[in-house]
Amino acid sequence: MKPRQKRAAIIVGGLAAVGLSAYFVLNAFESNLVFFFTPSQIELGEAPKDRTFRVGGMVKEGSLQRVNLTSNFVVTDTAKEVKVSYTGILPDLFKEGKGVVAQGKLDSSGHFAASEVLAKHDENYMPPEAQHAMDQAQIANATKSLK
Template identity: 85%
Template sequence: MKPRHKRAALIAGGLAAIGLAAYFVLNAFESNLVFFFTPSQIASGEAPKERTFRVGGMVKEGSLKRDNLTVSFVVTDTAKEVPVSYTGILPDLFKEGKGVVAQGKLDGSGHFTASEVLAKHDENYMPPEAQHAMDQAQLNKAASSLK
């Protein structure tokens, strides 16, 4: 084999290895990517069915129900609501009327089954996406009440 052919084979092999590595990295990134949706976006059908994503907002007052380790509650952005169920131990800061972000899947009936629940960690914190969603929902609610 001529040196020119060896060099071309090495370059082709290197490009193939880089392409394969890039494919595996992008595939792993896509499978671990989790999007955030608000209750209003979920109600309008923007959220994926049977795929993991996050929903955030406030825990609706009076919606918390416990049955051993299974907890059900409602997440709201003051405009729309999403029923959520979670089996496990909730964070200490989880309370009604406080901010929450839950990660899980939405079933066909619109019920969200959480695999992880995150609660805010101090009095002033709310995830930026959830705060923006709450502000937007309040603006939409105010605009619709003026009509």
């Protein structure tokens, strides 16, 4: 084999290795990527039915029901609502009327089964996506009430 052919084979082999590595990294990244949806987006059918995602908003007042370690509550963005169930210990800061982000899957009936529940960590914090969704829902409600 001539030196020129060896050099070409090394370059082609290196490019193939880089391409294969990039494929594996991007594939792992895609499978671990978790998207955020609001109750309004879930109602419109934008959320996937067979993948894990996050839903965020406020815990509706009077919606929390506990049976042993299973908690059922409603997450709202003031426009739409999603029923959520979670089995486990809720965070200490979890309260009705406060912000929450739940991670899990949506079943075929539109019920969200959470595998993880995150509560806001102080009075002023809300995830940016949830705050934006709440602002958009309030604008939509104000527009409806003006008509």
